[in-house]
Amino acid sequence: xxxxxxxxxxxxxxxxxxxxxxxxxxxxxxxxxxxxxxxxxxxxxxxxxxxxxxxxxxxxxxxxxxxxxxxxxxxxxxxxxxxxxxxxxxxxxxxxxxxxxxxxxxxxxxxxxxxxxxxxxxxxxxxxxxxxxxxxxxxxxxxxxxxxxxxxxxxxxxxxxxxxxxxxxxxxxxxxxxxxxxxxxxxxxxxxxxxxxxxxxxxxxxxxxxxxxxxxxxxxxxxxxxxxxxxxxxxxxxxxxxxxxxxxxxxxxxxxxxxxxxxxxxxxx
Numbered sequence: 001x002x003x004x005x006x007x008x009x010x011x012x013x014x015x016x017x018x019x020x021x022x023x024x025x026x027x028x029x030x031x032x033x034x035x036x037x038x039x040x041x042x043x044x045x046x047x048x049x050x051x052x053x054x055x056x057x058x059x060x061x062x063x064x065x066x067x068x069x070x071x072x073x074x075x076x077x078x079x080x081x082x083x084x085x086x087x088x089x090x091x092x093x094x095x096x097x098x099x100x101x102x103x104x105x106x107x108x109x110x111x112x113x114x115x116x117x118x119x120x121x122x123x124x125x126x127x128x129x130x131x132x133x134x135x136x137x138x139x140x141x142x143x144x145x146x147x148x149x150x151x152x153x154x155x156x157x158x159x160x161x162x163x164x165x166x167x168x169x170x171x172x173x174x175x176x177x178x179x180x181x182x183x184x185x186x187x188x189x190x191x192x193x194x195x196x197x198x199x200x201x202x203x204x205x206x207x208x209x210x211x212x213x214x215x216x217x218x219x220x221x222x223x224x225x226x227x228x229x230x231x232x233x234x235x236x237x238x239x240x241x242x243x244x245x246x247x248x249x250x251x252x253x254x255x256x257x258x259x260x261x262x263x264x265x266x267x268x269x
Contacts, residue, residue, distance in 0.1 A: 008134075010240070012225045017245045024255075024262035051193070059106070063089065064234025068241075071232050072103045073140050076120030076127040077169040078150070083161070084116045085143045085153040085172075087132070089232040099206035100184055101129060106199045108146075116149060118186075118200050126167025126182050129204060130175035134228040134240060139174070165208045176212035176227055181205060 019031055028034040050058060063069070072091035076084045090104035105118050121127050132140045136159065143153040154161060154170075161170035164180045171178040181204035189199040215226045224241055231239045252259075 012241055013243050015243050015245050017247050024259045025266045026262075055198075060234060063232070064237075067233050068231030068239055069233075071132050071140070071230060072101075073130040073132055073143065073172060073175070074103065074117055074121075074127060075130065075169045075171060076117050077123075077125050078116065078120050079123050079125075080150075082150050083152050083154055083170060084120055085157060085159070086115070086117050087140055087144050088117075091129075094203060098184075099209075101179065101181070101204050101206060102201060103129070103204070104189070104199055104201045107197060113149065114200075120169075121183050121202055121204075122186060124183075125169065126164075126180060126207075127169045127204070128164060128167060128171040129179045129181055129206075130172040131177040131227075132230045133174075133176060134230060136172075136174045137230045137238065140172075140230075167207070171210060175210075176215045177222065178210040179204075179206045180208040180210075182207055 018033060029038045048058075048061065053061075069089040070091055072088045074086055074088055078084065088103045088105060090106070092102060094100040094102050105115055107114065117127075139157045139159050142157050145153065145156070147153060160173035162173035164171055167180045167182070171180065184203040184205040186203070187201040188197055189201055190197050211222065215223050217223050224244060229241055231241065233239050
C-alpha cells in the first residue's frame with residue numbers, strides 16, 4: 001500500500017466547536033452534520049457478548065473503539081539494576097489530588113510469565129511515565145518489541161536516559177512531559193469465570209513532574225501545538241492531535257434561566 005509521507009508542517013489550531021449555536025434540548029439531527037451522523041443508524045448495531053467473544057477480537061475492538069488513547073512509555077528498573085522501557089496505551093489520569101495516574105499491563109499467555117514492567121513496578125524503586133511526541137514516536141515504538149526477560153530496551157530505542165529527582169528508574173530526556181512515580185496500588189485482573197490472571201492495573205502516585213519549559217504556556221498548561229503528543233487508534237494505527245476547539249462547561253447558576261426557557265419552549269412544540 002502506497003501512502004503519503006508524514007507532513008511535518010501541519011500544526012494544531014483552535015477553531016469554533018462543531019455547532020457553536022447549539023441550545024439546551026436541541027436534538028442532534030437539527031444540523032446537517034447531525035443528520036448525516038444519525039443516518040448511520042440505519043445500518044444497525046452489531047452487539048458483542050464479551051463472554052462469547054475471542055480475547056484477541058476484544059483487544060482489537062476495545063483498543064480501536066475507546067479512542068484516542070494517550071500512550072505511556074513506562075521506564076522501570078529491576079532489583080538487579082537492569083532498566084526496562086515499554087509503551088502502554090491502556091493509560092490515563094485518575095485524580096489530581098493526590099496526583100494519581102493509571103496504566104494496565106496485559107499478560108501474554110504464550111509467554112508464560114509476567115512482563116518485566118509488572119515485576120519492576122512492585123519492587124519499591126519507583127518508575128517513570130513519559131508522554132510520547134511525534135519527533136520520537138518510532139524510537140518509542142521500538143520498545144514494544146517482545147524482547148527476552150532482562151533485556152534493556154533503551155539500547156535499541158535511541159532515546160536518552162535522564163536521572164530523576166527521587167526514583168531510581170530513568171526518565172526519557174526527549175519527552176517534554178515525564179512523571180516520576182511510586183506504586184500507589186496494583187490490582188491483579190482475573191477473569192470472573194476462568195480465574196485466569198489476565199492483566200495488572202497499576203495506580204501510580206506521581207511524585208515529580210518534568211515539563212519542558214518550551215511547551216508550557218504563560219497560564220501553566222501544556223501548549224498542544226508545541227507538545228505534539230501521539231495518540232493510539234488501535235492495532236498499529238496512531239494519530240497526531242489535529243485542530244482543537246473549546247466548549248465552556250455550563251454552570252447551573254448562570255444557565256438555569258436559559259435551560260428552563262428552552263425546556264418550556266420545546267415542551268410546547
